[in-house]
Amino acid sequence: MHKLIATLALSTSVLAATSIYLWTELRAARDQVESPSKVQAQHGADPVVSAATSQAAAQTEMPSPPGDDVKAQQRLIEEEYRDGARRTLAQLSDPTMRAEMLEEWKEANLANKSKYVRYLGISESDAERLIDLLAEQHLLQSEAYARCSLQPRCDHQAVFRQSSAAQQSAITDLLGVAALQRFEQYTYSSVERNLVSSFLRAKIPAASQLSDEQAEQFVSALADERKLVETEIRQRGLEPFIFPMEGVAFTFQESVFALGTTSERLKEAVEYNRRIHARAKAMLTSQQLAAFEQMQEQAIVGLKSALRRQERELATQAANEQK
Secondary structure, X not given: OXXXXXXXXXXXXXXXXHHHHHHHHHHHHHHHHHOOOOOOOXXXXXXXXXXXXXXXXXXXXXXXXXXXXXXXXXXXXXXXXXXXXXXXXXXXXXXXXXXXXXXXHHHHOHHHHHHHHXXXXXXXXXXXXXXXXXXXXXXXXXXXXXXXXXXXXXXXXXXXXXXXXXXXHHHXXXXXXXXXXXXXXXXXXXXXXXXXXXXHHHHOOHHHOOOHHHHHHHHHHHHHHHHHHHHHHHHOOOXXXXXXXXXXXXXXXXXXXXXXXHHHHHHHHHHHHHHHHHHHHOOOOXXXXXXXXXXXXXXXXXXXXXXXXXXXXXXXXXXXXXO
């Protein structure tokens, strides 16, 4: 999927930003395991991911400030965030700029037209209308997040729910309920699609590649398993990790960033790997399965490094705040 207009992007919550921080760390750690020269970001179409990932990546290079400097830095970040929201609103209120942003978003997503035709079972003209609709919804969502961010107490989750409901209603009006359901399934499984296309296929020799039909079946199986895990987490009264990891789509509960939880998170990751491995074993050849297992092992190494690094950051910050 293509990168979108980063200037429109706004983070939806502190948890989202922190989730993306760990996502970025895992990507970097995994790429170091696979190939030090192969560090390249592949963000999804969600504008929140694009902006917050860039911000988080920049923050990882800064040392933890001492004492009261932590609070001062936090205030500075919050003010810069509000300034960004004001700039976004200024751009969106300018008719010329808004029209430019709308066309840029459409252009960036034209490559998705054939995918929408194939996976949603719609015509090319309907796919074009869907891209137009999503572009407008994207600007409306960006505007809503920006306005909310300037409020003393912004409920980003409420904005997200309202924006999602508005988009669902608009797609239903345009294409019908069945197409909406296929669209949501397609977007939900984007993590697994990236997994299969960007990682699994790259590791399998050309003679053992999955066919398009096999790849789609594999994507569906992995996405179904993730949905089961997320359902189980919610049944315990918790919420799953907002942004599942690429490579292996780890699905954690929200306490992923608490101090002293690295061993618990790794245990969850191993269990999740076991579950999706069972799915893979039922669908892949022995050679394909060996490639998938190698990918899982590398993902665990990257995750362990990212979690420990994050825990050290949290420990250092806690120690500084006590001084």
